[in-house]
Amino acid sequence: MMLRSGLGDLRRRLLSSLHSRPASLGEPGPVVSFCFDDFPLTAYTGGGAILKRYGARGTYYVAMGLMNTSNHLGDHFRRQDLDSLLTDGHELACHTYSHISCRAVPFRVFEDDFNRGKDAIRKITGCEPANFSYPFGHVTLTAKKRVGAQVSSSRGIYAGVNAPMTDLNLLRANGLYGDVNRFAAMDALIVRNQKQRGWLIFYTHDVRPNPSEFGCTPELLEQVVSSVLARGCRINPVDQVVRRVRMSSTGPSNL
Numbered sequence: 001m002m003l004r005s006g007l008g009d010l011r012r013r014l015l016s017s018l019h020s021r022p023a024s025l026g027e028p029g030p031v032v033s034f035c036f037d038d039f040p041l042t043a044y045t046g047g048g049a050i051l052k053r054y055g056a057r058g059t060y061y062v063a064m065g066l067m068n069t070s071n072h073l074g075d076h077f078r079r080q081d082l083d084s085l086l087t088d089g090h091e092l093a094c095h096t097y098s099h100i101s102c103r104a105v106p107f108r109v110f111e112d113d114f115n116r117g118k119d120a121i122r123k124i125t126g127c128e129p130a131n132f133s134y135p136f137g138h139v140t141l142t143a144k145k146r147v148g149a150q151v152s153s154s155r156g157i158y159a160g161v162n163a164p165m166t167d168l169n170l171l172r173a174n175g176l177y178g179d180v181n182r183f184a185a186m187d188a189l190i191v192r193n194q195k196q197r198g199w200l201i202f203y204t205h206d207v208r209p210n211p212s213e214f215g216c217t218p219e220l221l222e223q224v225v226s227s228v229l230a231r232g233c234r235i236n237p238v239d240q241v242v243r244r245v246r247m248s249s250t251g252p253s254n255l
């Protein structure tokens with residue numbers, strides 16, 4: 001167990017430090033992004049509705065192969081939901097086509113699926129996805145380097161605040177899971193982000209009264225959104241923040 005967690009730490013450190021695309025956060029902070037991965041329909045009907053009520057928008061990292069399917073996260077999105085969420089001003093981003101792990105297949109297979117996912121979004125919605133998140137949060141050095149070069153940003157699931165430098169090839173993101181008893185921990189992150197004038201990214205999946213272990217209740221999401229705004233932080237989709245970071249960044253690039 002110790003060895004396993006030691007290897008996990010080593011992998012995390014290597015993946016965080018190599019093939020990075022550092023960019024200075026500059027002006028944007030403190031800002032918070034809310035992301036929904038895969039995505040189950042309740043992420044839009046529940047999560048999107050809450051954001052909209054507060055005048056905010058989110059980022060939906062969609063795996064197009066999940067359209068019209070159901071799994072432990074509930075029913076997934078249908079085609080019309082993609083149009084609706086774009087009309088609402090949310091961002092559509094890429095999450096591969098088949099929701100595959102880059103650790104489970106050769107990179108060539110992963111890259112094909114990544115491209116298939118982007119192509120499917122373009123074909124169905126006419127919109128060009130600029131940002132990407134890794135299914136299962138699995139990253140490899142090859143994927144970080146090669147996929148990173150093809151998108152505005154890539155997001156993982158390593159926790160923390162993106163500040164003062166952000167790695168556009170592996171954005172940090174924090175799971176927003178469970179019910180209101182998780183609010184204090186989430187609020188501590190919001191306060192930390194406010195102090196660091198950083199960029200805090202939350203991600204979740206289903207948003208419903210009895211969520212899966214990878215989702216949250218509408219009550220928790222609403223408390224977190226409300227706290228972010230009460231503390232004077234902006235809420236922006238990933239794409240808006242990335243565009244500002246790229247404009248203001250003078251950081252070196254190893255692309």
Ligand SMILES: [Zn+2]
Binds near residue numbers: 095135
């Ligand atoms: Zn996913």
